[in-house]
Amino acid sequence: MYRIAKEFHFSASHQLSHLPPDHQCARLHGHNYVVVVELAAPALNADGFVRDYHELAALKRYIDDRFDHRHLNDVLDGPSTAEALARHFFDWSRARWPEVAAVRVSETPKTWAEYRP
Template sequence: MYRITKEFHFSASHQLGHLPADHQCARLHGHNYVVVVELASDRLNGDGFVRDYHELKALKDYIDDHFDHRHLNEVLNMPSTAEALARHFFDWCRERWAETSAVKVSETPKTWAEYRP
């Protein structure tokens, strides 16, 4: 199996208001997010790629237009957890690129959430 990944970055705020008031994530705060999309295929296309990295610019544009420097509670119709973001970006990518196999989202350098069906 061939696998490729590409990393994207954005900054945004969010608040997990459903948590107890004394939980740090219940307060308004922000993160410098990292999103890694993974595409996989058992064969390469005619150019020798799983998918040309240039095609993945559409995800950068989507993130820049809808997520970067925004308040995620106003963008998403779900809790704005890293897990929910990973699933959201996976679904968005899978609609465009059938080879999408996983998406990882990091809120901090030490934490990652991944969605992989």
């Protein structure tokens, strides 16, 4: 299996107000997010790629237009957790590129959430 990945970045705020008031994530706060989309294929296409990285620019535009410097509670339906973001970006990407195998989202350099069906 061939695998490729591309990394994207954005900054946004959110608040997990369903958590107890003394939980730090219940307060309004922000992150510098890192999104990694992974694509996989058993064979390469006619150009020798899993998928041309240039085609993934659509995901960068989507992230920049809808998520960058936004309040995620106003953007997403449901919780604005890293797990929910990973699933959201997976579904959006998979609808465009069938080779999408997983999406990881990081809120900090030491934490990751991944959605992989």
